[in-house]
Amino acid sequence: MIDTFTGHIAGLGTASGVRIVVGVWNQSRFGSFADVMVEDAVGHRTLLAPRQEVADFVASTYTFDEVRIEPVSVEPGAEWSVHTRSLQLRFTPGGRLWVGPLLGMVPAPLRRSATWAKVCNPIAGRLMPGVQTYGTAGGGRTEWYAARDVHRLAAARATWEGEELGALAPVMPPVRFGFASAPAEPTLTELTSYVRG
Secondary structure, X not given: XXXXXXXXXXXXXXXXXXXXXXXXXXXXXXXXXXXXXXXXOOOOEEEEEOOHHHHHHHHHHOOOOEEEEOOOEEEOOOXXXXXXXXXXXXXXXXXXXXXXXXXHOOOHHHHHOHHHHHHHHHHHHHHOOOOOOEEEOOOOOEEEEEEEEEEEEEEEEEEEOOEEOOOEXXXXXXXXXXXXXXXXXXXXXXXXXXXXX
């Protein structure tokens, strides 16, 4: 069985040391939803999921110290806004990264394949530090990513539990939720995630 999640991932750091990864999934077996992964400056990892079935799946795939069930509202646009009870985030996508046009040239059947993701894995990590395209997903499962486009983030502002997080910063140190981090450079990536169990 292969679960597919098609949408966007935004990954960014802040001057406070809090790093944030937002998944906005337009198509999945759970329907349309968004979730947020937050790692604070001391390494505490929190999942914000909109309902229990999503939380159970994501927490079985990645590693967290805390899971919170909270409504997650996302409004895309020239400036994206993400709101939960714990997190308020706004970010502005900027220019397309150089790798974007190359991703668009890969034929869709090839891009979707696990074999292609496995071949690309060592190359992706060298070109975009923090990135992996193929790895483990917990419980003996595997996961791979098929990216279609990538834009850098030009600006962001956020509060976490009521505290301002400061200026946009690289995702450093890398986040430790799963087999891969978000890119070190803050980005918005259009992709499909595949989980095979």
